[in-house]
Amino acid sequence: MQAPIAVLWMMGANTFQVCCTFGLTPVTPTSPSFSTAPTASQGMKPSVFWRLADDIPKPMSTALMVLSIAVPFAIWWLVASLDLVNDKFLPSPLQVAQALGRLWTDGFLLDDTAASIMRVTVGFGLAALVSVPIGIAMGAFASVRSLLEPIIGVVRYMPPPAFIPLLIIYLGLGEAPKIALIFMGTVFFNILMIMDAVKFVPKALLETTYTLGGQRRQALFQVITPYVLPNIIDTFRINIATSWSLVVVAELVAAENGLGKRIVLAQKFFNTDEIFACLIILGVIGFALDLSLRGLMKATCKWAVN
Amino acid sequence: MGGELGRPLVCRIGLVGSAHPTVLAHPIHPLHPSTPYPHPTMHLEINNLTKQFDTRQGPVLALDDINMHVETGEFVCVVGASGSGKSTLLRLVAGLDMPTAGEMTVDGQVVTGPGSDRGMIFQSYTLYPWMSVQKNVEFGLKLQGVGPRERREMASYYLNVVGLTKFARSLPKQLSGGMKQRVAIARTLASRPKIMLMDEPFGALDVQTKETMQQFMLDLWNRTRVSILMITHDVDEAVFLSQRIYVLTAHPGTIQREVFVNLPSDRTYTIRRDRAFQDYREGIMDLLRGKTTPALVS
Incomplete structure (x- = not known):
């Protein structure tokens, strides 16, 4: 029964x-x-932690995210406070906090951060401005792609820092070579990633546009461009990380200010606590850039966000 | 022909959901009180159309010497198995591909490329995912340079025609497959094409939704009498919807037979039980199986 x-x-x-x-x-x-009663089958054992390509419960995810920051921080604190390593090499979190405060009151922190951010903004901004039309054109027109893809394909594999000596010879020691380095280091990747996104615009969407009476120009600006907008924002989010590294590289080589310059100076005086402080600032600002571009995506491309 | 636009819609079957157009509110568009449809007559003619594709294995003849026509207000279907080149045929009519030989004319004008006089409905619901349903329906008019106020009114009207007024602000991803296809139909109708081309429009839908959409399509056609050329592999669908059917056989795609479907135009699903309906269906199936059936009227 x-x-x-x-x-x-x-x-x-x-x-x-x-x-x-x-x-x-x-x-x-x-x-x-x-x-047949549902016996314990031979199949897969249920798991929450190891769920493949699936969400986990919100509290669990929050807890793990807290651990992600808390555990490395705790280990650092522990190692530093146990005096396992000389605090000249590994300053404690407290010392780093004090260094941060010192840099802040001396006014260096604000100046250097502002200088680095300005370079990234101008360099990456120019790269973005150039890469959107070229990337879309390369994706949309096979002719433009054939014309530009080979040269970009080669140039993008030349490591941008290798250009620093040349840039200094050409542009001197001011802001120009740093901005140029960031521009060069990001523009090609931006272009190629945007180009790839355009290739994924469904052909039927363009054909629909034509049968609704649209011209090629309208399809390009009113269909292709809005379709790839989320990809463009994502591309920027990924490549702005590169520009954030390049600005430090440029400042390590030759600069009067900037977070990279601050690190070099700190090294000269063996102030590892200041180096740590600068690294944390770099990480936090980078993370904030990432978050703000994610926010921009959510705000402007609701249709593409889950 | 235009007068038919004013005919009241007879609602025949209870169609699923509140979103469905059981009653089409305004029989005539408010912006066109005296001119119901801008194209009172239409004549599509296809002459000796041949399409050959060059592949690595050599040239493949997809369509061989196709001759057909569609007249004002007709609902014509082309049925054929996969590989019969029926989608190629529709793409040629739409102007999305160019024929190897032969030509198509709409009102005597040779088709040289795509245009809004031949609106197309694709099997993959080709809605613009970033636009609301309302903006999607407006888009064709926007492309054609119609002003914002007029296109808003036109789009609202056709959204009402397809019963999706409530969803005007939704994004396409929030709609079901059948609803998406109704938006696409509204969008095409709003552009006022001379003929609407449909490429297996219900092919991706589940059986129940498909039947609902077929009834919807028939009601819509009975109301608007827009000329339709539809491609399908579903013989049942073709007999249910159309007045005339071209049967296409494969390799190469040639028109095997032209079948006139002498069934009343206000059909409902019950007609599928009629003997006449089944005769048409079985006859066409036999043609596709490679048998010739003398019983079939042609």
Whole structure:
């Protein structure tokens, strides 16, 4: 008697009632294939932590995210406070906080951060301005792609820092070579990633546009461009990280200010606590840039966000 | 022909959901009170159309000497198995591909490329994902330079025609497959094409939604009498919807037979039980199987 009850339970009470009200007799199969009780199967064991390509419960995810920061921080604190390493090499979190405060009151922190951010903004801003039209044109027109892809493909594999000596010879020691380095280091990757995104615009969407009376120009500006906008923002989010590294590289080589310059100076005076402080600032600003571009995506491209 | 636009819609079957157009509110568009449709007549002609594709294995003849026509207000279907080149045929009519030989004319003008006089409905719901339903329907008019106020009114009208007024502000991703296809139909109708081309429009839908959409399409056609050329592999669908069917056989795609479907135009799903309906269906199936059936009217 258990099997039919189980089947009814599986069908759900509602199904049963609906069947009855419509004068249909609910099926209570007695054949062996139906009456097999759900035994513990040989199949996959359930897991929360190891779920493949699936969400985990919100509290669990929050807890793990807190651990992600807290554990490395705790280890640092622990190692520093146990005096396992000379604090000239590994300053404690407290010393780093004090260094941060010192840099702040001396006014260096604000100046250097502002200088680095300005270079990234101008260099990456120019790269973005150039890469959007070229990337879209390369993705949309096979002709433009054939014309530009080979040269860009080669140049982008030349490491941008290798250009620093040349840039200094050409542009001197001011802001120009640093901005040029950031520009060169990001523009080609921006272009190629935007180009790839355009290739994924469904052809049927363009054909629909034509059969609605659209011209090529309209398809380019009113269909392709909005379609790849989320990809453009994502491209920027990924490549702005590169520009953030390049600005430090440029400042390490030759600069009067900037977070990279601050690190070099700190090294000269063996102020590892200041180096740590600068590294943390670099990380936090980079993370903030990432978050703000994610926010921009959510605000402008609701259709592309889950 | 235009007068038919004013005919009241007879609601025949209870169609699923509140979103469905059981009653089409305004029989005539408010912006066109006296001119129901801008194209009172239409004549599509396809002459000796041949399409050959060059592949690595050599040239493949996809369509061989196709001759057909569609007249004002007709609902014509082309049925054929996969590989019969039926999608190629529709793409040629749409101007999205160029024929190897032969030509197509719409009202005597040779088709040289895509245009809004031949609106197309694709099987993959080709809605612009970043635009609201309303903006999607307006888009064709926007492309054609219609002003914002007029296109808003036109789009609202056609959204009402397809029963999706409530969803005007939704994004395409929030709609079901059938609803998406209704938006696409509204968008095409709003552009006022001379003929609407449909490429397996219900091919991706589940059986129930498909039947609902077929009934919807028939009602819509009965109301607007827009000329339709539809491609399908579903013989049942073709017989249910159209007045005339071209049966296409494969390798190369040639027109095997032209079938006139003498069934009343206000069909409902019950007609599928009629003997006449089944005769048409079985006859065409036999043609596709490679048998010739003398019983079939042609």
